[in-house]
Each structure stands twice: as C-alpha cells, then as structure tokens.
Amino acid sequence: MLWFKEYLTKLKDNGVSIMMASHAIGELQDYITDYAILNNGSFVKKGKFNNNMEDGENRFKLIYNDNIKDIEKKFIELDNISIVDSEKGNNNIFVITTPISYKELTGVLYEKNIVPDNISEDKKSLEDIFIETVQ
Numbered sequence: 110m111l112w113f114k115e116y117l118t119k120l121k122d123n124g125v126s127i128m129m130a131s132h133a134i135g136e137l138q139d140y141i142t143d144y145a146i147l148n149n150g151s152f153v154k155k156g157k158f159n160n161n162m163e164d165g166e167n168r169f170k171l172i173y174n175d176n177i178k179d180i181e182k183k184f185i186e187l188d189n190i191s192i193v194d195s196e197k198g199n200n201n202i203f204v205i206t207t208p209i210s211y212k213e214l215t216g217v218l219y220e221k222n223i224v225p226d227n228i229s230e231d232k233k234s235l236e237d238i239f240i241e242t243v244q
Contacts (some may be wrong), residue, residue: 117140135236142157143157144156144158153242156238158238166206166207167209167230168206168232168233169214169229169231170202170229170230171227172201172202172226172227173225174200174226181203183223184203184223190205190207190214
C-alpha cells in the first residue's frame with residue numbers, strides 16, 4: 110500500500126486529477142482536494158476538502174468548567190455559529206462550526222460574556238462528513 114500512497118502524492122503534487130471510488134475514506138483524505146458522496150447511486154454531497162476541513166468551515170471544541178446559565182441559548186443568538194454537538198456533565202462541552210477565524214471567535218465570545226475555559230480546533234475528517242451526510 111505504501112507504493113500507492115507515494116504514487117497518489119506524486120500525482121497530487123503534479124496537479125493530476127483522478128477520480129476513484131473507495132470505502133477506505135480515512136486512507137484517502139490526505140490525497141484529495143475535492144470529494145463527492147454517493148448514497149444509493151445518487152450524489153448527496155460534494156465539496157472541497159483541505160487539511161481535514163471542509164472548505165470555508167472552521168470547527169472548534171469549547172469547554173466550560175462552570176455552568177453558564179442559558180449558554181446554548183446564547184450560542185443560538187450568535188450569527189455564523191452552529192452547535193454540532195454538546196455534552197453535559199462536570200464540564201459543558203460544545204463542538205461548533207463557523208466560517209470565522211479563531212481570533213474572531215474569541216472576540217465574539219468575549220463580547221457576549223461566554224468565554225470558554227478551553228478552546229481548540231476540532232478538525233473534521235472526511236469520514237465524519239460522510240457519516241453526517243448519509244445518516
């Protein structure tokens with residue numbers, strides 16, 4: 110398989126376009142720039158893919174150690190920020206998507222007084238995109 114990965118890297122570096130179908134999504138995501146997802150023989154999603162992120166989308170994981178009242182409501186009120194996943198417990202953990210940068214996001218959260226105790230990039234894999242699309 111190593112020779113094939115080296116071959117794909119060489120093709121990508123030379124700007125060669127190839128089309129392939131595979132169920133080994135995780136193996137291929139380092140070599141692709143565009144993707145199309147088919148379900149039952151029909152295209153259901155297509156897009157650009159770069160550095161494990163969908164084009165134009167940033168994904169962040171926000172952790173709040175303290176319980177902030179109505180935090181989900183505050184997120185919903187924000188433009189360009191969508192909650193993808195949330196987990197309640199000792200910590201309130203939210204995974205959000207937004208087209209704005211890390212720096213812009215921290216400014217917005219500070220302005221709305223919902224600054225997390227920890228914020229990190231949460232990169233979405235091509236497999237994550239596939240699962241979300243065909244569920």
